[in-house]
Amino acid sequence: MTKSAVKSDSDKRRTGATSTGKRVSALAIPAWLPLGGILLVSGAETVRVTGAHRELFFNIDHFWVLYMLLPFVIGIILYGLVRRSRVWRLGQPIVSGQITRESLRSAFDDLPVRLGRLVKGGGGTERVLRDPYSGVMHLCIMSSMIVLFLVTALLAIDDYIPVEILVGPRYLGYSLVADIFGLVGIIGVAMAVAHRWVRPRTAWLPTWEDWLILGGLGMLLITGFIVEGLRIHTSEIDVNPEWSYWSPVGYVVALMFSGVKISAALDIHTTFWWIHMIGALSWISLLGYSKLNHLVLAPANAFLKRTSAPGKLDMIENIEQQEHFGVSQLEHFSMKQLFELDVCVRCGRCTDNCPADIAGQPLSPMHIIQDLKSYATAVGERKVANLVQGHDLNFGLDDEAPMVGGVVRDESLWACRTCGACVEACPVFIEHVPTIVDMRRSLVMEEARMPDTVQGTLETLERQGHPWRGTPYTRDSWMEGIEDQVPEWTGEQDYLYFVGCTGAFVDRAQEITRSVVSLLREADVSFGVIKGMESCNGDPARRLGHEYLYQILAEGLIELFNETGVNDEQKTVITHCPHCFNTFLNEYPDMGAKFQVIHHTQLLEQLVDAGRLVPRGDGPEQTITYHDSCYLGRHNDIFEAPRRILEQVPNVTLIEMPRNREQGLCCGAGGGNMWMEEQGKSRVNEVRVEEAVATGAESACTACPFCVQMFDSGIGTVQLDVEDDDKLKVLDVAELLQAAAVSEGQSDA
Amino acid sequence: MDVIVCVKQIPDPETPAAAFKVDEQAMQVLPAQGISPVISPFDAQAVEAALRIKDASGEGSVNIISLGPDSARDAIKHSLAMGADEGYHLKDDAFDGGDAWTTALALSKAIQHLGVPDVLIFGRQAADWDQGTVGSIVAELLDLPSATVLRAVELSDGGITVSRVVADGFENIDLPTPCVLTISNEFGDPRYPQLRQIMQAARKQVTELTAADLGLDASEVGSAGARVQMHSLFQPTSDVEVEIIEGDTPEEKAAGLVNALREAKIL
Structure with missing residues (x-):
């Protein structure tokens, strides 16, 4: 479309609005407005269409039944969602303790960020579009549904307001847009079916839910065209044939029915109209009972997702007073985590991007979410019933497989790299990593059940303050022979170079440490190193699920930083380890850190x-x-x-x-x-x-x-x-x- | 079944060689900076064996005794966190400078003080000095049957069936109770304590016992009662020379190696 075309479109539209004295803002749907406008205009110029319109309930008696059913359908949907929300509400309030004003505030902090994500990621399906095939497929179905919903609503509104909007060229443009988007919807459904039939991802196989939703939608679109075709056949094609060209798909359907007698066609029309309408209401009811709920839940989740850095793990506050450590039961999850389970649409992108899955290792983030979702359905509902009946939450559930170790296998939890590829890929903003680490926390702290290698690492962290079991080196081995070139931290310098455990205890990484020191000296940076006294900042313990050990190590290091004058807003800690960097930057503020943090690549870029x-x-x-x-x-x-x-x-x-x-x-x-x-x-x-x-x-x-x-x-x-x-x-x-x-x-x- | 386990706290055997230092004058090992002492690994396995015996018998207790300085309390706490019931710390300046004999003497008195249990368990040796004698001396002092260097322990009718590690295989033995056992590393890894147990153990009282509490005179224990005298303590230095045998083919390299070994009179 050229610029001038767009201009003439808006100009004409303004003219049209003046002449009829009625606004057309109800039609303002960005996706099709320009197209509709153009066609509307050209239609007005080329065809005699002044009286073009159609009747709302053509050939239908008792249409009031439809209006009677509408609140009923809304009730069914709400019932499904509210019922499901009882499982979500088994979870912990957003901040441990109870739902307080603070906890609510924490779900609504950074409002601009959340709203932006709601608009771009929720409504705009930004992340869905990253995959070209399914992005186009989803866009087809979504735009079709929105347009067709508005088209239907508009027709009804038009009928009940005193002024007619949908008449003449505007009606014809309207018809064309409706037909185009009906076709777009069918293309989308066909793509979705092909996707499942022809090239299902290895990560998942479609279930009854997929076929019900897609089959239902396809059926709705097709019966819609049949109804339209029969209406054209019985009332338009012979009287005002030039009108029917503006419903091209309906026109073709009408031609297919051309041999059918008008009286019989009217009967078929009535039947299909009711199938279409009852079908539409039934289909939309799935919103309360299937993954179709992502229409509502996905934008909600885009809003609710944490606004902190994605790699941050949340702290267990007052850990010594907790009744449980980490998550071993549904009710240990937060409400948000339980809610997220229902948002998943099984698209499989998390698993497709998961390094463990790519390497053929026993982890599929999607299956973890899906298995937990099934468990929340089976066991969560029973827990809700126990609550309602005044029983203990776990009454009668002793024989159920344990959630951690049964529903989700230990080896899946251990295979997670916490790399966040799944979180980044998820089009509905699920955060798999904190959920996985929460269950690891239970394995390590609650059950002390872990691979030997993990146990050895944690023991080394406890005893030696670093994770490198069996290292032949000490904290300062890397500076042997260059001690005089490594300035000791005095509290006067601008930067503390935090070498970290790997930079000190692993020979290959010692070379990196020496390079960094050499560059800092070359650039004459005011820096120092705390010799011999550094200890692990706790990141490995935290990622391995040992939150308690993390807190002990972090408290110890913060104390050292306090004593040596590092913990000061004016001081900056340099780290060449992204894991130390992430922990210092995003997690240490919870522990009382005030210092600034910079990764060596950031500083080196500045120096260059x-x-x-x-x-x-x-x-x-x-x-x-x-x-x-x-x-x-x-x-x-x-x-x-x-x-x-x-x-x-x-x-x-x-x-x-x-x-x-x-x-x-x-x-x-x-x-x-x-x-x-x-x-x-x-x-x-x-x-x-x-x-x-x-x-x-x-x-x-x-x-x-x-x-x-x-x-x-x-x-x-x-x-x-x-x-x-x-x-x-x-x-x-x-x-x-x-x-x-x-x-x-x-x-x- | 009631079990008592005797544990010792030692410098972490994982301490890197570069951080291991001794004071040759004082004939003492200097603690490495930033590395906490730990329960001797064999002793942790002994605690594991005791807990399994208690679980298998379905009743009884596992109590811990350790002789050592203040910090030895951490080795007792670790055992409690693993699941042991009560801890007893033999702590007295009079115990300082003792040897295997004085340690065994104090331990045997403490065991009598608490009441001889069905089973007494030790690690096969403390992983610092590696003498491996305290368990056997205690068995002699208490006149109990003993089996050492065990890889498996099971309850049997009216007694204990154990499997010893010997040079050319395993030796399976039945023992009556009460008896003394020492556990070898082949037994398997000790459990990692659950956080809840660590916290409970942190709150648990450890009973301290002095030489006087055990009816021992200061002249019988510590350096005064020791039967072993240390003459010197030093870190041996070893000079290693590396020679890379050059050669274009594996055959040439092998021939070069054989010549070098002949020259060194090894072949």
């Missing part, structure tokens, strides 16, 4: 921009692919800083892997999996290394010491038969920048 680090131009030509760390990228939205550093190193060509930025694939180490044995067909790091190798890049660059290790070990197996010189090289961004920007004499530190 400011000219304090100058990459030399004599470096080797190299192609590099950048791998996004989940906790830096997806969880904290830092995608560009590391890339901009790479782009500023001369002779570096950056190549992207197909899965990058928000869609980046985890290296496999997240969620404590760094310290676990993987179970399943293949390893996540091998899948990711294969993707990196496939780009043809010589090196993979990342900004996380875990990713570096996972890549190194993945290359060991993926490129087993490749000559060492031709193997993919793995570097932290800091190492690459150090090679390019630090002069030779400096490069030891």
Whole structure:
């Protein structure tokens, strides 16, 4: 459509409004207004249509039955939703304790963000559209339903107001739009059916629900056209044939019925009209009883989703006073978590994006949500009944399989990388990760049931304050030989460089630590290191489900930061570990942290921009692919800083892997999996290394010491038969920048 | 079935070698910075064995005794968190500087003080000094039958059936009760305490007993009563030289290795 066409459209519309003296704002549906306007105008100019219109209840007696049924249908829908809400209300109030004004406020904080998400993600189906096929399919069905609903409503309104809107050219435009969107709906349904029939995703298989909803909708659209065709056949085609061209689909149907006698056609028309109308009311009733409820629940969930950083886990307040730790029963979930289960439409995108599932490991986020949903239906309803009858909540439920370990298997919970790919992919804004970690919390703290490797990691954290069991190193091993080049933190410097456990205890990561120190010295940054006294900030314990140990470790570190003057709004903590970064930035404020946090890639980018680090131009030509760390990228939205550093190193060509930025694939180490044995067909790091190798890049660059290790070990197996010189090289961004920007004499530190 | 387990707190065996230091003058191991002492791993397995015996018999108690400084209380608390019932801490300056004999003597008095249970369990050895004698000495002092270095313990009619780890296999033995058992690492991993139990254990009182409470004179225990004298304590240094045998083919490398071993008079 050209600009001038749009202009003439709006101009004419204004003219039309003046001449009839009636506003057409009721037609203001963005999706079809321009189209309708154009057609309306051209229709007015080319055809004699002055009297075109149609009767509301043509050929129908007792139509009042319909109006009688309407409140009944609304009642049925509301009954279904309210009944379901009793299961949601088994959950914990939004903030532990009771529903207070504060807890309500926490569900409505950051209102602009929530409203924006409601409009874009709910109404605008922003995330649905990311998948081209199902995005188009969904858009077809959704736009068709909205338009056809409004079309029907408009016809009724038109009939009951004294002035006629739908007459003449406006009626003809209206007819055309209705027909087009009816057809669009059929296309959408056909795509949905094909999707399920021809290429069902491996993650799911359609159920009766899918076929009922799609079959019902298809039936409605087809009977709608049959009714229209019969009306045209019996009342329009012979009298005002030029009107019927404006209902092209109805016109074709009318031609198909042309051999049928008018009296018989009128009878068929009545029958189909009632089938169509009763069918429509029955179909919409599914809204209270099936995944069709996403019409209402999905936008609601877009609004209700937390506004905190996606990688943040919520704290268990007053943990020593809790009656249970984590979630082992439905009622331990929050209301929001139980509500979310019903929002799921089984689209499978979470599972399609899950690194564990991609590697053939025993985790499908969609099945966790779906299995919990079934459990909430079966057992939740009985718990509700127990409440109503004044029984104990779990009366008569002793024989049910346990929720954690039965409905959701332990190995699924352990396979989660907390990478957030599922949360990012979910078109209806479900947050799988906190739900999974809540159940891990119960496994670890309530039942003490976990893989040996997890137990060993937690014990090492408890005893030694770091997760690296069996390391031959101490906190300060990395600075051996360069002690005098590593400034001790005095409380006077601007930045504390928090080395973290991996940077200190793992030899490969020690190289990264030394690179960072070297760059900070080169750029003359005012920084220091707390020598010998650092301890883990608790992130591994928290991700592994041991919230209590996390809180103990975090309290200890905050105390150290208080004593050494780090915990000050004027001080900034640098970390090269995205996991430390996420915990400090998003979770430590709950523990009383006031300091600022910066990831080394952010700081290095600033230093390069400011000219304090100058990459030399004599470096080797190299192609590099950048791998996004989940906790830096997806969880904290830092995608560009590391890339901009790479782009500023001369002779570096950056190549992207197909899965990058928000869609980046985890290296496999997240969620404590760094310290676990993987179970399943293949390893996540091998899948990711294969993707990196496939780009043809010589090196993979990342900004996380875990990713570096996972890549190194993945290359060991993926490129087993490749000559060492031709193997993919793995570097932290800091190492690459150090090679390019630090002069030779400096490069030891 | 009533069980008593004797546990010892030791420096964490996972302490990295670089952090392990001794004071040669004082002949003492210096605690590593930031690394808390732990219950000896064999002793944690002994507690696990005791808890399984209690569970299998369906009744009785598991009580813990530890001799050591203030911090030894944490090893008792850990055992309580695993599920043991009561803890007894033998704490007295008079115990300082003791050896296996004085420790066994104090423990045997404490056991008599509490009443000899059906089963007494120890770890096969404390993972710091690795002497492995306290359990056997206690058995002698109390005149009880004993079986050491066990990989399995089961209840049988009127007694206990155990499986010992020996050089060329396993030895299955029936013992009457009361008896003394020492548990080896082959027994399996000890349980990880549930958080609720950790919190309950933190609130539980540990009974402290002194030498006087046990009817022991200060001259019988600690350095005064010790029968073993330490002459020196040092960290051995070892110089390792690495020589990479070069060669284009595996055959050449193997030949080079054989020559090098001959030169070193190893072959």
